[in-house]
Amino acid sequence: MSYPTLLCPHDPALFDPLKGHNVAVRVDRPEDVCRAAEEVDSAGGILNRIIIETDRPLSALPIPGDWDGIPVALFAPEMGRYRDLSDTIQKLYDFKIHVYFPAGNAENLVSCRILASLGVTCCLAFDEREPDWTALADLMTYAAFGPVPHAPIEPFHHMASHYSPGACLDWGALYFDDPREYLHLDSRGRVALSRHGLTKGLFIADHISSIRDPLENEGYMKGLNAWRRHFLEDHPCILCEGWKICLGRFGSDGRHRPGCARFAADTLAEIEQYWSQRQDDSREART
Amino acid sequence: MAESDPSDRVSWENVVYIADFLIRSNDHHIALLGGEPTLHPQFVDMTLYLLDRGFHVTVFTSGIMADERLAELKAFLTAFPPERLQFVCNLNNPDQTPAMKGETEKIARFLTALGPWTTPGFNIYRTDFSLDFIFDDITRFNLHRQVRIGMSSPIADEDNLYIKREDMKKVIDRLYGYRPLFEKLRVQPSLDCGFPLCDFTDEQLGWFYRMAGPISFGCGPAIDIKPNMDVYSCFPLSNVRKRSLFEFNSIQDVLAFYLQLHDQIRRDVPGAFDECTACVYRKEGRCAGGGVCHHREVSGL
Numbered sequence: 001m002s003y004p005t006l007l008c009p010h011d012p013a014l015f016d017p018l019k020g021h022n023v024a025v026r027v028d029r030p031e032d033v034c035r036a037a038e039e040v041d042s043a044g045g046i047l048n049r050i051i052i053e054t055d056r057p058l059s060a061l062p063i064p065g066d067w068d069g070i071p072v073a074l075f076a077p078e079m080g081r082y083r084d085l086s087d088t089i090q091k092l093y094d095f096k097i098h099v100y101f102p103a104g105n106a107e108n109l110v111s112c113r114i115l116a117s118l119g120v121t122c123c124l125a126f127d128e129r130e131p132d133w134t135a136l137a138d139l140m141t142y143a144a145f146g147p148v149p150h151a152p153i154e155p156f157h158h159m160a161s162h163y164s165p166g167a168c169l170d171w172g173a174l175y176f177d178d179p180r181e182y183l184h185l186d187s188r189g190r191v192a193l194s195r196h197g198l199t200k201g202l203f204i205a206d207h208i209s210s211i212r213d214p215l216e217n218e219g220y221m222k223g224l225n226a227w228r229r230h231f232l233e234d235h236p237c238i239l240c241e242g243w244k245i246c247l248g249r250f251g252s253d254g255r256h257r258p259g260c261a262r263f264a265a266d267t268l269a270e271i272e273q274y275w276s277q278r279q280d281d282s283r284e285a286r287t
Numbered sequence: 288m289a290e291s292d293p294s295d296r297v298s299w300e301n302v303v304y305i306a307d308f309l310i311r312s313n314d315h316h317i318a319l320l321g322g323e324p325t326l327h328p329q330f331v332d333m334t335l336y337l338l339d340r341g342f343h344v345t346v347f348t349s350g351i352m353a354d355e356r357l358a359e360l361k362a363f364l365t366a367f368p369p370e371r372l373q374f375v376c377n378l379n380n381p382d383q384t385p386a387m388k389g390e391t392e393k394i395a396r397f398l399t400a401l402g403p404w405t406t407p408g409f410n411i412y413r414t415d416f417s418l419d420f421i422f423d424d425i426t427r428f429n430l431h432r433q434v435r436i437g438m439s440s441p442i443a444d445e446d447n448l449y450i451k452r453e454d455m456k457k458v459i460d461r462l463y464g465y466r467p468l469f470e471k472l473r474v475q476p477s478l479d480c481g482f483p484l485c486d487f488t489d490e491q492l493g494w495f496y497r498m499a500g501p502i503s504f505g506c507g508p509a510i511d512i513k514p515n516m517d518v519y520s521c522f523p524l525s526n527v528r529k530r531s532l533f534e535f536n537s538i539q540d541v542l543a544f545y546l547q548l549h550d551q552i553r554r555d556v557p558g559a560f561d562e563c564t565a566c567v568y569r570k571e572g573r574c575a576g577g578g579v580c581h582h583r584e585v586s587g588l
Contacts, residue, residue, distance in 0.1 A: 082332035083363045089339055110299045119305050148307040
């Protein structure tokens with residue numbers, strides 16, 4: 001197992017001990033993107049991604065030319081008016097910026113379809129607001145079976161491309177929420193397994209230097225199998241047909257929602273259909 | 288694209304679907320019609336989206352719109368060259384078809400702002416039509432030097448004003464009477480469907496050819512898509528054999544379906560008019576024998 005990427009707040013003092021590590025940085029302002037990338041580079045870190053969270057619509061954000069070559073994940077509450085974004089679309093596409101919108105806002109589902117059709121990778125972030133499950137199912141179908149090539153719409157693209165009938169599918173890494181891929185550092189360098197753990201003060205180490213091999217860290221090992229708590233708690237999710245592709249994530253923080261079980265089951269059915277189709281295609285290609 | 292009823296406006300999902308559908312069909316032209324397409328609250332955004340997806344967009348408009356909407360068009364759409372974005376503005380003779388109060392001024396404001404992107408259109412629904420005003424408008428507003436000329440057709444199961452068969456020759460002769468103005472101002476007369484070949488003299492045909500190139504005397508499906516994704520062959524056949532776009536895989540499939548409808552209409556009565564049956568030009572495929580919308584049988588399908 002390779003060492004997880006270390007996700008830290010934007011503080012150059014934190015970067016120095018991260019030499020040789022994969023590093024992701026969370027910045028507050030778009031203006032800080034380039035500086036953060038340079039600082040990681042100067043400290044000898046390998047930049048994985050710069051993450052920006054903004055409360056401004058995507059259309060209101062400046063996307064300067066010097067973002068070119070920097071992997072950016074941009075969390076915005078909404079797309080904004082298309083007319084204000086039209087000039088920026090090419091940069092979003094060229095710079096391979098991944099745009100994240102909350103799934104609980106129905107307009108964002110439409111925005112994902114628009115942006116993906118123009119080649120911009122979009123990710124829906126499931127939060128406390130319940131999505132419109134019917135519209136989400138339509139979008140999932142478009143993401144998996146859209147007749148014309150388009151950019152990935154996550155998490156559906158990941159599901160479709162990584163699904164295997166015999167295994168559970170965890171797509172938390174898309175949202176930097178999977179300890180196999182990401183460890184989270186706070187401003188003092190303490191290590192948590194997730195952003196949630198960071199917020200709640202659930203640290204597994206006081207400093208990254210004390211985790212030479214994550215697999216030897218007890219807290220880490222427990223965190224890897226956090227999904228098992230659903231079974232220990234007899235959570236309704238464990239009876240859901242779509243469990244193996246959801247692992248409780250559609251419910252956000254393990255909450256069970258009335259519409260999500262049906263959606264997860266439908267998604268699983270479509271993903272299985274997509275998987276079968278790909279199997280048929282590759283068999284055909286071999287013959 | 289947009290009717291006055293807000294529930295009859297095309298949604299973003301459907302716009303993306305239509306764009307995908309056309310691209311998959313290798314068709315990169317799209318025309319936005321209404322009602323009045325500029326009434327759609329997201330008209331500018333959707334048009335920009337289609338342009339960003341590489342379409343050549345033609346917008347059929349009355350030119351009558353709120354000043355705020357016109358300002359949006361000017362601010363956001365004029366960055367695209369007229370080769371990518373074109374407006375067709377149907378104009379009426381102000382004396383023969385008087386506009387409602389304020390409309391003339393609004394159209395003038397539209398043409399002032401978007402003249403270089405605009406081709407004037409004129410729909411003939413009476414035999415004593417007058418075209419002089421359009422030549423004035425072309426010069427005054429720097430419009431495309433072309434006029435799209437259509438003859439009003441009967442709409443199946445509806446009672447609308449249209450040019451009767453016996454009046455078509457009169458219309459063509461009157462149009463030809465504007466020859467000096469077309470030539471002087473180098474304006475191309477571009478004829479829409481529905482004009483029958485047999486009503487033109489050889490001299491008229493030669494002149495039209497020299498001014499605007501070959502005329503198509505065919506009648507085929509134009510394919511209109513409604514906001515609810517219903518499709519039909521063309522506006523005059525809007526009540527005949529409606530289907531959903533979702534039933535088809537490509538625009539070629541839709542065309543094939545409606546070509547069958549046209550064939551069916553023509554099976555018993557080959558041309559729309561009595562003289563079409565024995566017409567050599569129809570038999571040789573140079574004239575479709577008028578639009579199928581002129582067939583009396585259409586309403587029964």
